[in-house]
Amino acid sequence: MQKANRIHWFLGTLLMMTFFLINTFNAFAAQTSGIIDNADENSVRGWALNRSDPGSAAEVKVVITNQTNGQVVAELTTTASKYREDLAAQGTGNYGFEIPVPWNSYGDGTYLVEAYSGGQKLSGTRVYPVGAAAAASLQNSSSNLRSLGAFRTTAYCPCRKCSGGWGGRTSTGTIAAANHTISVDPRVIPYGSRIMIGGVVYTAEDCGGGVKGNHIDIFFNTHGETRAYGSRNVEVYLVQ
Numbered sequence: 001m002q003k004a005n006r007i008h009w010f011l012g013t014l015l016m017m018t019f020f021l022i023n024t025f026n027a028f029a030a031q032t033s034g035i036i037d038n039a040d041e042n043s044v045r046g047w048a049l050n051r052s053d054p055g056s057a058a059e060v061k062v063v064i065t066n067q068t069n070g071q072v073v074a075e076l077t078t079t080a081s082k083y084r085e086d087l088a089a090q091g092t093g094n095y096g097f098e099i100p101v102p103w104n105s106y107g108d109g110t111y112l113v114e115a116y117s118g119g120q121k122l123s124g125t126r127v128y129p130v131g132a133a134a135a136a137s138l139q140n141s142s143s144n145l146r147s148l149g150a151f152r153t154t155a156y157c158p159c160r161k162c163s164g165g166w167g168g169r170t171s172t173g174t175i176a177a178a179n180h181t182i183s184v185d186p187r188v189i190p191y192g193s194r195i196m197i198g199g200v201v202y203t204a205e206d207c208g209g210g211v212k213g214n215h216i217d218i219f220f221n222t223h224g225e226t227r228a229y230g231s232r233n234v235e236v237y238l239v240q
């Protein structure tokens with residue numbers, strides 16, 4: 001397939017998944033809608049609205065998880081009762097929320113920010129970096145995430161056993177780098193995509209004969225590191 005077709009295929013799949021999710025929500029729950037608009041150094045902001053009772057102030061719970069070790073560091077609650085002019089065109093506008101977040105008390109790392117209301121997860125899951133290393137990995141202060149679901153992840157290095165005669169050269173012509181390069185099935189993840197795995201943001205820039213479907217091979221510098229990594233099933237995210 002040509003690269004453009006791969007991207008179309010990928011977008012088509014996302015569109016299908018979106019329709020499926022919308023239909024599922026309409027059928028089974030879907031009284032609450034809302035989104036996380038932003039996470040910055042002070043707070044997490046968004047809106048939540050109970051559509052069956054639009055005058056009420058919905059309860060919102062924001063869950064913050066350290067992506068490096070998987071630990072939930074905070075569950076913060078508030079009510080969505082803040083007036084926002086940009087929301088007023090759709091209803092009262094009295095359903096914004098803002099929760100102060102003491103990021104520095106959590107320590108350096110990459111934090112996943114999710115919000116729930118009325119038993120439903122709000123859209124707009126975000127990631128926020130604390131410390132220079134996490135900020136450099138994300139390239140900016142806060143990014144939107146889209147979960148791609150669970151993938152099998154494995155590890156490879158430039159050695160002959162892992163990479164044949166290719167060494168550190170990738171299939172897209174770059175030189176592979178640790179904490180940066182991943183090998184993907186480009187029919188599932190297009191080249192150039194930024195993918196967060198375990199709090200690290202990688203770039204899809206390599207492929208391999210053994211990497212098919214929901215499988216990602218992560219580049220490491222040494223074979224010892226690939227042995228230590230082994231094979232892990234983890235939820236991965238597209239960084240947008």
Ligand SMILES: [Zn+2]
Nearest residue numbers: 157159162223
């Ligand atoms: Zn190796």
